[in-house]
Amino acid sequence: MQYPQAIDVIPPGDRLFDFRFVIVYPLPMEFRHLFYVNLVLCVITFLEVLFTIRKNALIKTCFLLIISSLFVMNFYSFITVTNRFQFILVKCMRIVYVCSTMLAVIHLVTPKIPTWIVGITIFSICFLIGLRLYYFDQIVIDSQAPVSTQVFAVGHEFQSPPAARFIVFALVILVTGIIYYYYRQFLFKMNRENIHYRHFCRFIIAMVLPFFLLVIFGMLGNFSVLEPGITPYLFSVFSFIIIFSILFRPKLLNKTAYFHHHLRQ
Numbered sequence: 001m002q003y004p005q006a007i008d009v010i011p012p013g014d015r016l017f018d019f020r021f022v023i024v025y026p027l028p029m030e031f032r033h034l035f036y037v038n039l040v041l042c043v044i045t046f047l048e049v050l051f052t053i054r055k056n057a058l059i060k061t062c063f064l065l066i067i068s069s070l071f072v073m074n075f076y077s078f079i080t081v082t083n084r085f086q087f088i089l090v091k092c093m094r095i096v097y098v099c100s101t102m103l104a105v106i107h108l109v110t111p112k113i114p115t116w117i118v119g120i121t122i123f124s125i126c127f128l129i130g131l132r133l134y135y136f137d138q139i140v141i142d143s144q145a146p147v148s149t150q151v152f153a154v155g156h157e158f159q160s161p162p163a164a165r166f167i168v169f170a171l172v173i174l175v176t177g178i179i180y181y182y183y184r185q186f187l188f189k190m191n192r193e194n195i196h197y198r199h200f201c202r203f204i205i206a207m208v209l210p211f212f213l214l215v216i217f218g219m220l221g222n223f224s225v226l227e228p229g230i231t232p233y234l235f236s237v238f239s240f241i242i243i244f245s246i247l248f249r250p251k252l253l254n255k256t257a258y259f260h261h262h263l264r265q
Helices: 029-052 057-079 084-109 115-134 162-189 197-222 228-247 259-263
Strands: 006-010 020-024
Touching (some): 029 057, 029 228, 057 228, 084 197, 115 162, 162 197, 197 228
Antiparallel strands (some): 006 020
């Protein structure tokens, strides 16, 4: 039998004296162990990136942001989200992960990020965070028992206007298209006889695969198609792939800021 870990009283909005109690259940121990391992790996990887990459500031910043976002998401998966502030923080970290991954993949192809992509990134961050802050009182914390993770959440977060949902879906499709386009550009432009070819191919595949998992299962979760019980497994696999892709990245990324030229030779 699962006993509730915490109870949060959530006012529904405008209706007076109408409160809803959200009961948060603790995760089974096997999931908590996986999240704890991810936390340790995040710390190790963060320090390794911080002191090893010296030449490329953009790649280094993107990797540090990705690892930091993973740490926060695993931390709140480990202790369980119990209020709306924690909920929004987890969602913000998911946005940070997506934007950092997109910029890192683009930088593998071109040394300069296009201005319009920077604009879309800033707009997406402001819109998605602002939307959650605007509907703060209507956010429904997913209380799936006995397992739950807000990274691959199942069900709607809140009831927003159709226009807002269409904009969110459009942004998801646009960012997915951008990442896929630059992923293909990287494979097309790289010299197949280059000694770094295989390592870089494995690296970029490991970078984009978790993002596509997040998009696919995020969509399924939004339409309540995804089974809640598998979300901790999904998030654990998601975290492991990202951590090890950065930890075992090509060493060329550490030594030069102009690796684009090396890959074409």
